Amino acid sequence: xxxxxxxxxxxxxxxxxxxxxxxxxxxxxxxxxxxxxxxxxxxxxxxxxxxxxxxxxxxxxxxxxxxxxxxxxxxxxxxxxxxxxxxxxxxxxxxxxxxxxxxxxxxxxxxxxxxxxxxxxxxxxxxxxxxxxxxxxxxxxxxxxxx
Numbered sequence: 243x244x245x246x247x248x249x250x251x252x253x254x255x256x257x258x259x260x261x262x263x264x265x266x267x268x269x270x271x272x273x274x275x276x277x278x279x280x281x282x283x284x285x286x287x288x289x290x291x292x293x294x295x296x297x298x299x300x301x302x303x304x305x306x307x308x309x310x311x312x313x314x315x316x317x318x319x320x321x322x323x324x325x326x327x328x329x330x331x332x333x334x335x336x337x338x339x340x341x342x343x344x345x346x347x348x349x350x351x352x353x354x355x356x357x358x359x360x361x362x363x364x365x366x367x368x369x370x371x372x373x374x375x376x377x378x379x380x381x382x383x384x385x386x387x388x389x
Contacts, residue, residue: 243268243383246316246339248309249332250324251275255349255372259320262376266383271312273305280305313339318382320375323350323358333361340364349375 245268247256260270274280284291284300291297313319319339321332339346348365349372350358362368369375377388 243317243379244315245270245318245320245379246312247272247320247322248313248335248339249320249322249329249349250327251277252324252326255322258372259376259379262373263379266380268379268383271316273309273312309335310338313342313344316344318345318347318379320347320349321361323348323354325351325353333358336361336364347375347378 243266247259247270251273256270256272256275263270274283281298281301284302284304285297287304288300291300313335316339319335321336321339323329323332336346336348346365347367347369348358348362349369350362351370355362367378369378380386380388
């Protein structure tokens with residue numbers, strides 16, 4: 243099973259899910275989580291831009307190649323909305339995955355329930371912790387409930 247881990251990049255939630263899924267027949271992919279590399283990939287590869295809009299656009303377009311490929315190949319897409327930042331890219335990834343008919347799991351805190359109600363409505367599960375996500379993936383693959 244191929245799983246794409248999208249969203250917030252400032253905590254270790256991805257590592258927690260990967261560790262909790264040890265022993266399952268799964269593979270994980272994710273966006274580039276080095277914030278500076280992700281922001282600057284376009285200008286580093288395609289040349290400098292004096293205008294910040296075009297700098298960001300080049301980066302977004304190069305990153306979209308990776309994101310579209312990974313979401314397209316995924317069986318399950320997990321999108322994490324963190325506490326600190328407005329993660330428009332995470333919402334976009336959730337919408338894209340939903341439009342492709344991907345099984346979607348949202349990982350978020352209760353304080354975001356209202357703001358993300360439409361995103362949550364498109365998901366097959368809304369989890370509160372990385373462990374809950376891992377338990378869902380374990381159940382989907384093995385049929386086993388948590389001990």
